[in-house]
Amino acid sequence: MNLSVNLQMRQSQSLVMTPQLLQSIRLLQFQHTELQAFLEREAEGNPLIELEPDAGGTGGPDAGEAFAPSPLADAPLADPLSADPLPLTGVSDDAAVFAEAAERTGDGEDRASPDFPFSGEGLVVSQGGFEDDGTDRLREAPRSLRDHALGEIAEIIRDVSERALAEALFCDLTDAGYLSEGLDDRIGELGLAREAAEALLARIQAEAEPAGLFARDLAECLAIQLKRLGRFDPVIACVLAHLPLLARRDFAALAKLTGESEAEIADMLREIRALDPRPGSGLADNEATPVTPDIVVREDASGAGWQAELNPAAFPRLRVHAPASLAPAARLRAGEDGFLNTCQQSAQWLQRSLEQRARTILNVAGEIVRRQDGFFAKGVAGLKPMTLMDIAEALGLHESTVSRVTSGKFMATPRGTLEMKFFFTVAIAASGGGEAHSAESVKLRIGQLIGAETADSVLSDDDIAARLKGEGVELARRTVAKYREALGLPSSVQRRRERNARRAAAE
Missing domain, CATH: 1.10.10 (Arc Repressor Mutant, subunit A)
Known part of the structure; x- marks a missing residue:
């Protein structure tokens, strides 16, 4: 075997994911709240970056002005997955991405997150002026379903020993409000007689709110609610014991079991439908958050079509300061000028990436609106089949780029605020x-x-x-x-x- 060392030259092409390219891709898929949090972190670490006071959608006194494109608006649309990194030269420190605000339609404004003016409440007067003590912004944290169950047990069971026993047995509920599995095992571990546990559970079920909480299954949940309404009797108890027959609308079989007519069974079905099969669903941990639409769709001035506009409330704006605004060059110590230059390049790249993100979202939304004009005129009946590839080919983008743009982005339309993914069928x-x-x-x-x-x-x-x-x-x-x-x-x-x-x- 002959082993030797030699040198060879090869030429090849490869796609290099630079940090700037990765940042552009991440910015594109960020939702409004994620983007706001990201920019706030960047502003904390970069002294040249400043978020404009109304960034995040407070509107401002000039709300109602039309969207003004930035100086780069006429540049070709860039795909983060296929384009080379944009050069940092020739970017003005004062490059504006958006105007102060965009005029909103009534439909879009109703469904956007409301912009409440600051009322001045929660301010205390000090020698230096006003201070915000923050008490007006404090609110009670959302209670979990377990916390609600513990509160109901404490309200119903006054005896300390019985309350501790009930908490050990019944405080764990499913998302629907039913008792979790393993109740029999817990009763056995505590050495409690089943009759005593059943009696304790019946007391809690009879008074807990909402009605049906602490039930062991659907039939018991419905029975608890009917008892509260005074509508529980042996006939309806028989119907609840045969819920599969009721689900199949087998009224003939239920009529034979109960001795009632099929018409009376149908009346019971309507009554049961009015009950809540998931009493704990409204007490879940997840709190509904308002949606800020990224795009506002309105009828154009001619009335012949529809147009998409950026909602400035969903697009934070940056202000990039020059290094000289922080300290004259003569006062900088060794190494500080290099740090500030790096911060300036990073800030300019971030500002330009935000411009590119806004252009991409607006172009994708505009193409969606152009293709789905029938939906805005006729509703769901006018919705046309459309795929991500259709939009990607029309705009010269990669399909994954369109997927990132439409995920988690919303459009305020005359027919409601809808996620952009809704239009792809x-x-x-x-x-x-x-x-x-x-x-x-x-x-x-x-x-x-x-x-x-x-x-x-x-x-x-x-x-x-x-x-x-x-x-x-x-x-x-x-x-x-x-x-x-x-x-x-x-x-x-x-x-x-x-x-x-x-x-x-x-x-």
């Missing part, structure tokens, strides 16, 4: 070879067909597929069944039973 072929249909519009049509049924004309899935084919929508029966189940609609057999029971009750 599967295409369903037309029976006559015409234009394809959107899956969402087909679901809507299925719901309309079922909603228009009568007791004598209940449509099966095959009937619905035939109706849709007559309207130009090619859809298989199993796909109709899948869409019907996604809408939460029962089968034709169950619907027929329920409608027959209603007709008997009306007679």
Whole structure:
């Protein structure tokens, strides 16, 4: 074996993910709150960066001015995954990305996070002027479901020993408000008689709010609520004991079990539907947060179409200071000038990345609005099939870039505030070879067909597929069944039973 060492020269191309490129990609996928938090951290570490006072959407006195593009607005749209890093030369320290504010439509303003003016409450007077003691901004932290359960137990059970026992047995609830598994094991570990545990649980169930909390299953949850309403009797108890039959609308079988008529069983079904099967869902830990739309869609001045505009409330603005504004060059110590130059380059790159992010979001939103103009005029029925690749090819972007732009971004439209992902739907072929249909519009049509049924004309899935084919929508029966189940609609057999029971009750 002959071993030797030699030198070879090779030429190759590769995509290098520079820190600047990674930062551009991260900025693109950030939601409004994530972007605001990121910029605040950058401002803390870079003395040349300053977030403008109304960054984050307080609007300002000039709210209502139209969006003014930056000096780079005419530059070609750059894809972070395919473009080279932008040069840092020629960027003005005062480059403006957005104007003070953009005019909002009534629909967009109603659904955006409200901008409350500062009222001055919570201020205390000191010798130096006003100080904010922060008490007006303090609020109670959201209570968890476990905390609520402990509070209900403490309110109902006054005896200290019984309360400790109840907390050990019943304080752990599922998200729906039911007792968690393992109750029998906990009773055995505590050496408690089952009769005593059942009696203690019955006391809590009878008084806990909301009604149905601390139930062991769905039937018991519904029974607790009916008892509070004074509507629990042996007949409805029998119905609750056979919930699978009720779910199948098998009124004939329930009528035989209870001795009641099918019409009376249908009345019980309507009464049970009015109950809450998940009493603990409103007490979950997750707190609803307001959504700030990134894009506002409004009808253009001519009334012939729709246009997308950036919502300045969702786009924080930066101000980059020159190093000389902090300290004259003559006063800088060794190494400080290099640090400030690095900070200036970083700040200018960040400012330019924000401009590119805004342009990309606006262009993607504009293309979506152009393609989905039927939705804004007709609603879901006018929604057209569209994929991420369609937008990417139209704008010359990578598909993953469009995915990052549309994830977690919202559009305020005359038909509500919707996530941009909403407008991307599967295409369903037309029976006559015409234009394809959107899956969402087909679901809507299925719901309309079922909603228009009568007791004598209940449509099966095959009937619905035939109706849709007559309207130009090619859809298989199993796909109709899948869409019907996604809408939460029962089968034709169950619907027929329920409608027959209603007709008997009306007679």
